[in-house]
Amino acid sequence: MAYCVSLASLTAAVRHLCRYGDTDIFPHLPELTFFADKEEAVVAELGQLDLDNYAPAGAIEALAPKGRYSFRIAHQLQALDTVLLLACVVEIGKKIEARRQPIPTARAFSYRFSGDVRRGQVFREHRTYKDWLHKQQYLIENDREIKRIVSTDISDYYSRINFHRLENLLDEVAPNHGAARFIKKHVKIIRAKQSFGLPVGGSAARLLAELALADIDQALRDRGILATRFVDDIRILLKKSDDPYDALGYLAEQLGINEGLSLNAAKTSVVNRREYILRLERLTSDLEEEAEGVALDALTADLYFEDEPDQDDLERLKGLNLVEMLKNEIDKDNWDMGHIKVIFRALRIAKPKEAMGFIRDRFAELFVFGKEMCLLMEVLQDNSPKCFDDLLDNLIEAILTPPALSVQLIRTWLLEIFVRGIIDIPLIKLHKLESLPAAIDKRQLLLIRGRRGHKNYFRKQKTAIHHFSDVELSSLVWGASCLPKDEYKMWLRTLKASFSKPLGLLFLEWAALNQTKLYQKLKRAIADQPE
Numbered sequence: 001m002a003y004c005v006s007l008a009s010l011t012a013a014v015r016h017l018c019r020y021g022d023t024d025i026f027p028h029l030p031e032l033t034f035f036a037d038k039e040e041a042v043v044a045e046l047g048q049l050d051l052d053n054y055a056p057a058g059a060i061e062a063l064a065p066k067g068r069y070s071f072r073i074a075h076q077l078q079a080l081d082t083v084l085l086l087a088c089v090v091e092i093g094k095k096i097e098a099r100r101q102p103i104p105t106a107r108a109f110s111y112r113f114s115g116d117v118r119r120g121q122v123f124r125e126h127r128t129y130k131d132w133l134h135k136q137q138y139l140i141e142n143d144r145e146i147k148r149i150v151s152t153d154i155s156d157y158y159s160r161i162n163f164h165r166l167e168n169l170l171d172e173v174a175p176n177h178g179a180a181r182f183i184k185k186h187v188k189i190i191r192a193k194q195s196f197g198l199p200v201g202g203s204a205a206r207l208l209a210e211l212a213l214a215d216i217d218q219a220l221r222d223r224g225i226l227a228t229r230f231v232d233d234i235r236i237l238l239k240k241s242d243d244p245y246d247a248l249g250y251l252a253e254q255l256g257i258n259e260g261l262s263l264n265a266a267k268t269s270v271v272n273r274r275e276y277i278l279r280l281e282r283l284t285s286d287l288e289e290e291a292e293g294v295a296l297d298a299l300t301a302d303l304y305f306e307d308e309p310d311q312d313d314l315e316r317l318k319g320l321n322l323v324e325m326l327k328n329e330i331d332k333d334n335w336d337m338g339h340i341k342v343i344f345r346a347l348r349i350a351k352p353k354e355a356m357g358f359i360r361d362r363f364a365e366l367f368v369f370g371k372e373m374c375l376l377m378e379v380l381q382d383n384s385p386k387c388f389d390d391l392l393d394n395l396i397e398a399i400l401t402p403p404a405l406s407v408q409l410i411r412t413w414l415l416e417i418f419v420r421g422i423i424d425i426p427l428i429k430l431h432k433l434e435s436l437p438a439a440i441d442k443r444q445l446l447l448i449r450g451r452r453g454h455k456n457y458f459r460k461q462k463t464a465i466h467h468f469s470d471v472e473l474s475s476l477v478w479g480a481s482c483l484p485k486d487e488y489k490m491w492l493r494t495l496k497a498s499f500s501k502p503l504g505l506l507f508l509e510w511a512a513l514n515q516t517k518l519y520q521k522l523k524r525a526i527a528d529q530p531e
Helices: 007-020 031-037 039-046 079-091 093-099 129-141 163-173 178-190 203-212 214-222 244-259 273-285 290-297 311-318 322-330 337-350 354-365 367-383 389-400 408-419 427-433 439-451 455-463 470-482 485-493 504-513 515-525
Strands: 059-065 071-077 113-116 121-123 146-153 227-230 233-239 269-272
Touching: 007 031, 007 039, 007 079, 007 121, 007 203, 031 039, 031 079, 031 504, 031 515, 039 079, 039 504, 059 408, 059 439, 071 079, 079 093, 079 178, 079 203, 093 113, 093 163, 093 203, 121 203, 129 146, 129 227, 129 233, 129 273, 146 244, 146 273, 163 178, 163 203, 178 203, 203 214, 214 227, 214 244, 233 244, 269 273, 311 337, 322 337, 322 354, 337 367, 354 367, 354 389, 367 408, 389 408, 389 427, 408 439, 427 439, 439 455, 439 470, 439 515, 455 470, 455 485, 470 485, 470 504, 470 515, 485 504, 504 515
Parallel strands: none
Antiparallel strands: 059 071, 113 121, 146 233, 146 269, 227 233
C-alpha cells in the first residue's frame, strides 16, 4: 500500500508554516525560510513521497513554564515531519470539520478548519479566545432565560488525550485514508513512551485535539445542555430550572468514562448572570480603564494578527504606561499569563524607552517570560543598538543557573538572545556554555558560533559529522556559512550522506546558493507571530 499526500495539502501546509511558524512555544525552525524560498520544489518532492513507507522521527520534548509555579511538556518536531503531519491533517480537515458541531452554534468555537491554500490559512479567522468571550456576551445578553454560568476546564488536556480513542476517531472520519494512517503512525512515534497525549505547540495537534472532543460536544447537545467551548475551556449556560451539579456531573461522567479525562476542580465555578457579564466585560476590555482596553484590544483582535495598528491606535497605545502595567502584573501573587503576554506585545509595538531600564532592573525576574523578554529586547535593540550589551555576564549566569538550568524552554529563549545578535557573546566566553546537555541547546550554540564567525570550530567538524544529531544538522549548515565561499561549498559536499532524507540535498543546494544571506534569512524565519 502506498500513500502520497496531495500537492494542494502540502502547499497549504508549507504556506501556513511559513506564515505563522511551526510552533508558538519554541523559536521557529530555521528551515522555514528554506520552505518559503523553495516552495514549489519542496512541494513537488514531498508529493512523490510514499508516507506508508516513510518513518517520521520523534520530537524534542522540553519543560516549559505555564505560570508562576506551573509547567507543561512542549514539543517541537523536525521541519520535514512538521510539514508532513500538517499536510495530512489538512488533507482530512474537511472530514474532521464535518464531525464537529455546526459553526453558528458556537458549541465548538475554537480552531475551525478553513484550508485556504492560497493564503496558507488552515483555520478560520475571527475565532480567537477574545472572539469567544464576545460570543458569550452575545449569547447571554440575547437570552434573558440564562441565569447562571458554569465555568470549567479539562485537566492537562493535550497531555491526557487517549491515543487509542484518537485512532478510533480518525478511522471513523477518514476510514482507510492514507493521511489518517500517517497521523496515527506519527503521533504514536512522538508519544512512544505513553499511550496518551498529543504534541503540544503546533497547528496539526490543534485540529486533532478538537476532533478528540467532538463526541463530548455532541453528548452535551443530545442532553439539551447549552454549552460553548474553546479548546479545553467549557462554559455551560444554565436556565433557572437547570441544576449546575447535574450538568457538571454529566460532563464529568462523559469525560471520565468515554475519554479518560477529568475536570479541573480548581478552575470550576458557578456564578450568576450579572456577575459573569461583569467578568466578561473586564476580560474583553483587558484592563479597568476603557481607553486602555480599546488600545490593547486593537492589538489582540485576531490570533493571526499581522498588520501594525493604525496611527490612531498607535498613539493611544503610546499614551499608556505599559511598563507600569507590566510591573503591576508581575508583582501579583497569581499571574494572568495571557494578560501579561498582551502587555509584552503592546510594549513591542509602542517601544517605550523606559522598557530598557525595566528589563535591566528586573532582568533576574523576567526569565519565566523568556520568549516575550527576548522579542521585546530585540525590537528595543533595533532602535538603540547595543543597549543591552552590559547584560552579557548576567545572561550567561542566568543560562547556567536555575530556573533556566532546570527549565529547557527558558534556557532556549535566553540562548535565542545570542542567536539573534541582541547581545553579542565573545568566543572566549562561549566556552562557558559548551556543557549544556540538550540537543536543542547544541542547535542554538551552532547558530551562535556561526554568527560569531567561529571558522576553526566548523573546520574541525568536517570529519565529525556523525557526532551531530538530526536535530542539529540544519543549524550546523547555518553556522558553517561563516566559512569562505569555496571552502563552504566543499564542506557541504561532505554532508550529503547525512542529508539523505527527503529535501536533504535540495536544502544543501539552497544553502550553498544563499551562503551570505543565511543569517538574514534566519531572522525572517523566526519573525514573531502573536499567539
